[in-house]
Amino acid sequence: AQKVTQAQTEISVVEKEDVTLDCVYETRDTTYYLFWYKQPPSGELVFLIRRNSFDEQNEISGRYSWNFQKSTSSFNFTITASQVVDSAVYFCALSGGSSNTGKLIFGQGTTLQVKP
Amino acid sequence: ETGVTQSPTHLIKTRGQQVTLRCSSQSGHNTVSWYQQALGQGPQFIFQYYREEENGRGNFPPRFSGLQFPNYSSELNVNALELDDSALYLCASSSTDRFATNEKLFFGSGTQLSVL
Numbered sequence: 001a002q003k004v005t006q007a008q009t010e011i012s013v014v015e016k017e018d019v020t021l022d023c024v025y026e027t028r029d030t031t032y033y034l035f036w037y038k039q040p041p042s043g044e045l046v047f048l049i050r051r052n053s054f055d056e057q058n059e060i061s062g063r064y065s066w067n068f069q070k071s072t073s074s075f076n077f078t079i080t081a082s083q084v085v086d087s088a089v090y091f092c093a094l095s096g097g098s099s100n101t102g103k104l105i106f107g108q109g110t111t112l113q114v115k116p
Numbered sequence: 117e118t119g120v121t122q123s124p125t126h127l128i129k130t131r132g133q134q135v136t137l138r139c140s141s142q143s144g145h146n147t148v149s150w151y152q153q154a155l156g157q158g159p160q161f162i163f164q165y166y167r168e169e170e171n172g173r174g175n176f177p178p179r180f181s182g183l184q185f186p187n188y189s190s191e192l193n194v195n196a197l198e199l200d201d202s203a204l205y206l207c208a209s210s211s212t213d214r215f216a217t218n219e220k221l222f223f224g225s226g227t228q229l230s231v232l
Contacts, residue, residue, distance in 0.1 A: 004158075035220075043204065043225040044118055045159070050220060091158055103172055104151075104221070106158030 002027045004094050006107035013082055014115050021077045021110045023092030029053075034068065034075045035093040035104065045091065051075065082114045118142070122207050122224035130232050134195045137227045139207030141188040147171070147212050148190045149221065150182060153204040165190060166212075202231045 003026040013019045025034065032053045037045040049059065051068050059066050063083075067076045079086055089111050093104040119142040129135050141148050147166050151159035161174035165184035179195040188209075194201055205228075208221035 037223075043206075044120070045206065045208075045221070045223040046118070047220050047222070093158075103161040103164070103174060104149075104159075106160070108156075108158050 002029075002094055002105045004092050004105050004107035006090075006092055006110050008110045009108070010111045010113070012113045012115065015084060016081050018078060018080050019082050019112065019114075021079075021090050021092075021112070023075045023077065023107060025073050025075065025092070025094045027094060033095045035095070036066070036075075036077050037091045037093060037106075039089040039091060039109070041088070048077075048090075079112075082112075084114050084116055087112060087114045118222040118224065120207060120209050120222050120224040122205075122227050124227060125225070126228045126230075128230045128232065129197050131197055131199060133197050133231075134193065135197060135229065137192040137194075137205050137207075137229070139190045139192070139209075139224055141190065141207075141209035142211075142222055143188055145188060145209035145211045145222070147210045147219070148184055149208045149210075150190075150192045151206040151208065152176075153206060153226070155203070159206055162192070197231045199231050202229060204228050 005024045034051045036048040039045050056068050063080045065078045089109045091109045092107045095104050121140045123138050149164040150162040153159040162176050163173040164171045168184045181193045184190040204226040206223055206226045208223045210219040210221050212219040
């Protein structure tokens with residue numbers, strides 16, 4: 001069975017601090033995709049990044065970076081120099097396997113509060 | 117701004133009633149997925165429609181049904197409402213192949229359904 005675990009329910013930091021959101025996944029598929037989405041108070045989920053299971057190269061995009069480690073089944077997300085506008089709920093998600101067409105498995109989410 | 121709109125934004129129903137939620141996808145998107153998000157939880161996959169046919173279903177009973185129309189609009193229908201159906205219902209659209217599992221989803225802001 002596929003599963004995504006985000007052990008951190010809530011994180012609170014002060015502006016300009018760095019923060020890492022943890023994600024651990026389980027899957028038996030050899031080909032799969034991992035995602036991070038952000039959900040601001042308005043409700044819609046906003047796509048941040050997609051990574052396939054064959055690409056373990058870490059990625060940096062501005063203040064965001066992602067660390068994918070297949071050996072530990074983890075796909076962690078770091079925000080450098082956090083800002084108040086980063087406050088939101090962040091979801092890690094997994095998809096893959098022909099029996100799971102169209103289906104994203106989401107973690108429970110991590111609520112990030114960035115205080116001024 | 118994802119280009120996906122949902123209506124209504126809020127809805128109150130009583131147990132046993134039926135409800136129809138609506139979604140307007142981005143122009144050109146051939147796939148729409150529906151998710152249920154209970155308070156404090158990650159979204160759970162209900163089903164996906166690809167070119168007006170159901171293309172994958174999550175662990176939801178048959179009283180959850182859907183329709184997708186050629187004009188990029190879609191509906192989620194829930195019959196015999198139960199108290200546990202109270203949740204945020206999210207619609208997501210994408211442009212993809214029928215069996216793709218790596219698509220980036222564009223989410224609407226959701227319909228908050230309360231069942232009393």
